[in-house]
Amino acid sequence: MNRFLLIFFLSVLIQFGLRAQHETNISDVYSTDFESRKGISTENIKVTNDTSIDVLFYHLRIMPAIDSAWIQGHVSVHFMSKVNNLNLYLLDLHQSLQVDSIIGASSFLHTNDSLFIYPSSKIDSGIVTSVEIFYKGYTSLAGGFKGLRYSVHGNNEPVIATLSTPYLAHFWFPCKDGPADKVDSVYVDITIPSRSYNNIPLRATSNGLLKLINETSTHRTFQWKHRYPIVSYYVMMAISNYVVLEEEYCNNDYCFPLEYHVFAEDTVAAKPGVADLPEMMGLFESLFGPYPFRNEKYGMTQLGFYGAIENQTNTVINRMSPDWKMVVVHELAHMWFGCQITCSDWHHGWLNEGFATYSEALWKEHKEGFHAYSAYMASKGWYQEGTVHLKNIDDPFNIFIGIIYNKGAWVLHMLRSTMGDELFFSFLNDYASLPELSFGHVSTERFKNLAEEAYGSDLDYYFDQWVYDEYYPSYxxxxxxxxxxxxxxxxxxxxxxxxxxxxxxxxxxxxxxxxxxxxxxxxxxxxxxxxxxxxxxxxxxxxxxxxxxxxxxxxxxNPELPMGLPRLNRAESFTFYPNPTYENIMVQIENNLELPCTLTIIDVKGIERTRVQIIQHYQLIDLKGLGKGMFFLKLINKEGAISGSKKLIIK
Missing domain, CATH: 2.60.40 (Immunoglobulin-like)
Incomplete structure (x- = not known):
């Protein structure tokens, strides 16, 4: 590599290294824990994704222990057969949990996290039926980290919460896990002891609206109902001695509650941390269309650990203090991108995380102007290897990685530049509101097709280079x-x-x-x-x-970069310019010539002075060290054939 190219690359590395020291990447909140736990689990996690059934409804009736990682209960699963004569179907349930019985099945087999269920009679296509699965056991954590997680806050006060993304719901209840199937609605009944910690009673929270609290002398059952389509890993449960902060969001057409479950010791910090949430909601409604779950609520629940997960209508988050405001923005945006419109599988996870990260920048632009937006996007620059379209999605700790957040956001940022503001934001609103995608799924290819329809031109090249390929241009x-x-x-x-x-x-x-x-x-x-x-x-x-x-x-x-373009005749295999030159030449290789090939430089005495491997059809060659004089250039292809020589003058 010639000297000024080396200096160029070193300057780039220094530039981006210094930038990285000063930037705060919100995506680190989500990915650092995963990165630190890579390799802990020796097995990839597979879910059944049984395409012979369409799951329609879950009703969870569960009783988690407070003092140990134990759960028991029963789950009703309503589904429709998609094939005739269905005599076997599969659900997912972690092998650490024991199935006691299944009402509506003649028999079952639970092995390797898969639950094989044999119905009482064959089921024809289009027929809706249900089973009720009774189970119990000590729960396991994926990588010792995700699933039904137990922790404490304050003065040894319990916190129990589910961390189920990307396909870990089956670590705590039987379901059809993963993004492929959405039930139409879910009910979650959570029974817990009637206990208080620091004079604050335990509460259980979940998706949707709290319809009823049933109380006995020893227990309380919180009955939550969520009547929107939802993937299994966004079904959630959290239990602690929460204080509930409430407000209401209203626009010209409707109102709905904003609900925050917070630790008592953190309520003072949480109030300013969520103060802007109604404004965030208003911004995103103006950009993406109405809040998808406006007939219910938007809520957040504090964990005191981890980062955050955009559980549908009820985000779990480490804390809600002002320094976590951009995480609040990110998770709210997921209600449109992730919850309402869900990636068809995790190869396309950037359509969840890239959109939410880009929404952070849009919030910056809304609050502080375009220069703040531009600076925020610059802080998200991704200069490492890897593709936005994920290749390995079998490892749950190799999905929520920086590239789908940061470069995923850059895919949208650059698409905005390509399309122009008016067209881009019109497309963004149409995409988020499109009936065929609403409460459904999307793939990268479908998103590309929709972008092309809006743009009126082919975007294959754009997605090929930015989503399916690696790196970036160096100019x-x-x-x-x-x-x-x-x-x-x-x-x-x-x-x-x-x-x-x-x-x-x-x-x-x-x-x-x-x-x-x-x-x-x-x-x-x-x-x-x-x-x-x-x-x-x-x-x-x-x-x-x-x-x-x-x-x-x-x-x-670089003022040494030669100006102009060479003219390559049809009979020539290569040409170069400028000639005469002082230090560098640009070599152009005929497009049909297979690379790599070798360029040799010979002086007037017939001595080979240097040879350079040519690996691209345009290549800059450093001639420093050859001295002044006349030289001859020859090109040797992979088969050893030698082209005719060309004369070069170095001044």
């Missing part, structure tokens, strides 16, 4: 002005690191003039080495690439 650029003509040379050099050679994208340049005025011009970069021409009647003093940070990239202005 070198140079400019020169002759009379009134300004030429800007742009070269994508990331192929020299073995990465995708070309990212097709619009790019803005800030042109500054000697009279202290400036202007922004936009170009469409669709070649690895490209020359752009402009006419200005003023003297240009500087050119800045991407001044408003619309593009995930690295770049460096």
């Amino acid at each position: 070198l650029y140079n400019f020169e002005q002759s009379s009134s003509q300004l030429n800007i040379q742009l070269f994508q050099m990331q192929a020299q690191l073995g990465r995708r050679p070309l990212f097709i994208t619009p790019i803005d340049f800030l042109i500054s003039f000697s009279d202290f005025s400036d202007t922004i011009v936009r170009v469409f970069n669709n070649n690895q080495n490209q020359l752009f021409n402009f006419t200005f009647d003023k003297t240009v003093v500087s050119v800045q690439l991407d001044p408003n940070q619309w593009l995930l990239h690295s770049s460096s202005y």
Whole structure:
């Protein structure tokens, strides 16, 4: 690699390293615990995803222990057969839990987290039936971390909560786990002892609305009903001696409650932490359409540990203090993206997390203006390997990783730049309100198709490079002005690191003039080495690439980058420019020539002075060290065939 390319890459690493030291990534709240626990579990977790049934309704009647990780109860599962003569179907239940009996089944087998159920008689397609599963046992935690989690707060006061994403609901109740199937509604009855801690009674909270509290001399049963479609891992339960803070959100058409379950010792900090939530709700309704669960509530429940999970209508969150405000924003946005519209499987998890992270930036823009938005997105820049479209989704601790949050948000940020504000925000509102997706599922391909319909043009290239491929473009650029003509040379050099050679994208340049005025011009970069021409009647003093940070990239202005484009004749396998030169040449290789190949440089005495491996069709070659004089260049392909020589003059 030549000297100025090395300096360029070192400067990029230093730049982004310094940035990383000063930024606060909200996604770290979600991913740090997962990263620290990678490798704890030696087995990937599989769910049955039985496509022969469509689950319609759960009614959980459960009694968790307070002092130990024990649960017992029974769950009614209503489902419709999707095949004729159904004589076996599968649900998910962790093997640490014991099934005592199943009403509505002739027999069952519980093995390896799968529950095989044989109905009393064969079931035809379209027939709705139900079973009631009685179970009990000591619960297990995935990776020692997620499932039905027990902890304490304050003065040894209990906290019990479910952490079920991405497909861990079966660690505490029998269900069809994972994102593929949504029940139409869920009822959750939670029976707990009538105890108080620090003179505050235990409460049990769940999704939807609290319809009734049944009390006996020893126990209280909290009956919650949620009448919206929901995936199993968003069904939740939390128990502690909570204080309930309540307010109401209203717009011109409806009102619904906002409900916060908080520890008594944290109520003072929580009140300012949630003070902006009605404004957040109003912003997101203006951007994404009406709150999806407006007939019930939006709530948050404190855990005192972990990060947060966007359980439908009832987010669980470590704390609600003002320093967690951006997490509050993130989880609220999930009610549209994650709960209402759910990724079809976790390969497409960025459609949940990327949207919620991008919503953080939109909140920043709403409160502090575009520059704050731009700076916030810059803090989310993702310059590491990996694809936004996840490849491995069998490991629950390898799904909620930084790339689907941060680069997922950048996919939307750059799409906004590509489409323009008016079209982008219209599309965003239409997407969030589309009847076919509402309370359903979406894949990356479907999202792409909808974006193309709104944009009116093909976006295959966009999703190929930003969602399905890795990294980002690395630019070198140079400019020169002759009379009134300004030429800007742009070269994508990331192929020299073995990465995708070309990212097709619009790019803005800030042109500054000697009279202290400036202007922004936009170009469409669709070649690895490209020359752009402009006419200005003023003297240009500087050119800045991407001044408003619309593009995930690295770049460096380099006055040594050769200007212009070579002309490759049909009979030629390669050409180069400039010639004569001082220090560098740009080599262009014929497109049909298979790479890599080798360029040899020979002096007038016939001595080979150097050879360079050519790995891309445009490649910048450093000639420092060869000295002045005449040289000859030859290209050797993979089969060893040698092209005709070309003369080079170094001044």
